[in-house]
Amino acid sequence: MNDTKDFSTSVWYADVPSPNYPQLKSNLEPDIVVIGGGITGITAAYLLAKAGRQVVLLEAKKIASGSTAYSTGNLYATVGERLSNIERRHGEKDMIEMVKSRLAAIDFIEEMITANQIDCDFQRVPWHLFTRNSHSENESEIQREFKAGKKAGLEAHNTTLSDFPYSDIKEITTFENQAQLNAYKYVLGLAQLINHQNCQIFENTPVIKVKDGSPCIIDTDRHTVKANHVIMATHSPKGVYQVHTEMEVYREFALAAKLKEALPPAAVYWDLIESGQYSVRPYSTHDGNYLIALGEPYRTGTLEENEQFLQQIEQYVHQHFNVDHIAYRWAAQNYKSGDGLPYIGISALQWNTYIATGFKADGLVYGTLAAMLISDKIVGKEHQWLELYNPTRFTPIASAKQFAKETSTVVTHLVKDYLFYGNADSLKEIKNGDGKTLTIDGEKVAAYRDEEGGLHVVSSVCTHLGCVVHFNKAEKTWDCPCHGSRFTVDGDVIEGPAYNKLSKPL
Ligand SMILES: Cc1cc2nc3c(=O)[nH]c(=O)nc-3n(C[C@H](O)[C@H](O)[C@H](O)COP(=O)(O)OP(=O)(O)OC[C@H]3O[C@@H](n4cnc5c(N)ncnc54)[C@H](O)[C@@H]3O)c2cc1C
Structure with a gap:
């Protein structure tokens, strides 16, 4: 079977009928x-x-x-930011409370599923953070996570099991009794x-x-x-x-692959590499067995040529697993707080x-x-x-760096995108499947030419706070770099803080 090129659905929809609820028809x-x-x-x-x-x-x-x-359907007490960073920014007490509150939420989900027999492939699994390279910063990050997890009362250990799907592990921390489910x-x-x-x-x-x-x-x-x-x-x-x-907005690509080999043991695998991490988990459902992998995030709306992130994650799964084909590919957004x-x-x-x-x-x-x-x-x-x-x-010290970064990103985009506006001079330059920003009769527009050659032209000014949207080549959408509003090529709101669609040029 060939790899999918479709972005419209994730593995969680496989074999799951979608119910219908009515539209609102009156004031309430x-x-x-x-x-x-x-x-x-x-x-x-x-x-x-x-x-x-x-x-x-x-x-x-x-x-x-x-x-x-x-999402990737993992439930864990730690956070992507790492427990040690939360402890450094907020202190030990708040880090421990954060872990307790997250454990309470995971327990709530499990109780709901058990008490009501919700069929959603929930299971308790270990969570692993590990590295295969000898980059000392990665190793100490993993050791810090181990220590912080212990302090927070998590069942932590740092030895590799014999059926671990990766070899040459340089450092590992495992938290037992975390969980996975199909969140959809x-x-x-x-x-x-x-x-x-x-x-x-x-x-x-x-x-x-x-x-x-x-x-x-x-x-x-x-x-x-x-x-x-x-x-x-x-x-x-x-x-x-x-x-x-105060928030930075990121997009991340994920995929679900069918393997030619058995799936690795059920667990959350976070593989720390020099520039970030890959997250991997197996998922078995009536529809088949999948390996799900999540790649590295990039700032929403800041990279038109974003297909490299997708290619990197594809290379990663091919490098570590015997892949038959990629059955699902998708992307989603996350909002990172200041502190x-x-x-x-x-x-x-x-x-x-x-x-x-x-x-x-x-x-x-x-x-x-x-x-x-x-x-x-x-x-x-x-x-x-x-x-x-x-x-x-009010957390000025914990948030200061990101507040400055976020403010400068918005100001940079507002100024740069207006001073050096546009990446095409005429509609003729736009190839099938591509999108460009340009000025037509004094109006700032975002134009997309579909695979059949049809043009879709909307205003390039985001309806949230007036930044200029950028083309997202992999997903064929217009994404705003300032606060993450996203629009279809016809201007409809997909997600983010904007309420209104991109206007049609006059
Ligand atoms: C690639 C990826 C993988 C992830 N994996 C994990 C994971 O393994 N574990 C984990 O804990 N978290 C994970 N996350 C994060 C997690 O998916 C999200 O934080 C979580 O799903 C947010 O849920 P939500 O209900 O707040 O938002 P959403 O699920 O986005 O729901 C918001 C809803 O609001 C609706 N809406 C928006 N605007 C309007 C409007 N104007 N009127 C009415 N409705 C509106 C939308 O249509 C949407 O249905 C992941 C995130 C990404 C990007």
Whole structure:
């Protein structure tokens, strides 16, 4: 079989029927509105409906069709940022609390699955961080992770097992009793369990404006919903929020390969290389056995020629495994917070609108945790961890470097993209399958020529905060380098903070 060239779906959809929920057809006045039907939104809706509150969940597309269905489905107590870095920036106590809170979220997921028999391929597995090169910085990073994990009470060891799928391991840390699942199936299963007396779920219902207040007013493309509380479970909050100035946005490619050999033992494998890491895991389902691999991230909207990242990950799996063919390829986005911890709670200058973002690529656990903390807060239960993740926390030292970097990225793009605007002089220069920015009759446009030669022309000015969008060659989208808004070649919003589509040129 040939490798897939399609980017539209991930391995998690294999063999899984997608349910349909209705579109919103009238104005409503529930107690709580949840915007977004990923793991964060559905978990929050479940918990609040269970607590007897009236909830409306508004999803722009389909349930779980955001990053949740494009993750790698690993659940672990540590974080991509590393425990030792969290300890260095926030202190030992906060690092230990972070681990405890993440363990509580993983336990919650397992309890839900066991109690309700949700079929989502959940299993407890070890998590391994290892390196095969003698780069001393990698080795000490792994040793630091081991020490920090021990301090946080994780069952940690640092010996390689005989059936480990990689040889020449120079250093390894293993945390036992972590987990894996198919997050898409889990979220669909959780949605089915929601008490529909208390919660109505609407799909294909994009929210186009939220006005915080008492009540909050939520406009969708057709109707208005008023509520006492809003949970913005949209991965990055829609509109303009302070946290956008603190977050870096990354895209990452992943793939699922069919092997000509047996899959490695069930585990999370994080292979540390000099410039970053690859993450690998096996996945067995009714549809077959897959090896899933996640490559290195790059800043969204900053690299038009991004196909190298995909090629690197393909080379990596071919180098280490006997690959038959690549069955699925996909990409997804992550939002990295300024100080390594996510933002969960009420944002600055807001009263009743909760946000949950900055999860990096650790958000199946953080999204669940956010839902637990926010729903507890709404029903009047104070939670010790809310302060740790408070979006208005002041961590100047822990965040300073990234704040400066993020601000300079935005300013650089605003200035550079306007001063040296455009990478084509005329539409004729654009080849089939390519996209360019140019000026036509004084207007800044983004033009894409499809494989049949048809032109798709939209404004190149991002509707979020006015930066110029850049072409994403692998996925054929327009991506904004400032805060990660992404658009189709016809200008429709795919994800990120922008509410509105790219306009059509006059
Ligand atoms: C490649 C990759 C691999 C990852 N692997 C892992 C992993 O193994 N383990 C882990 O813990 N984390 C992982 N993550 C992170 C994790 O996938 C995300 O952090 C998590 O899925 C976020 O869930 P969410 O519900 O907050 O957002 P999403 O799943 O993105 O859901 C947001 C929803 O909001 C909807 N929405 C957006 N705008 C609107 C609007 N205007 N109106 C209505 N609805 C709207 C979207 O359509 C979407 O359905 C990974 C991330 C990446 C990029």
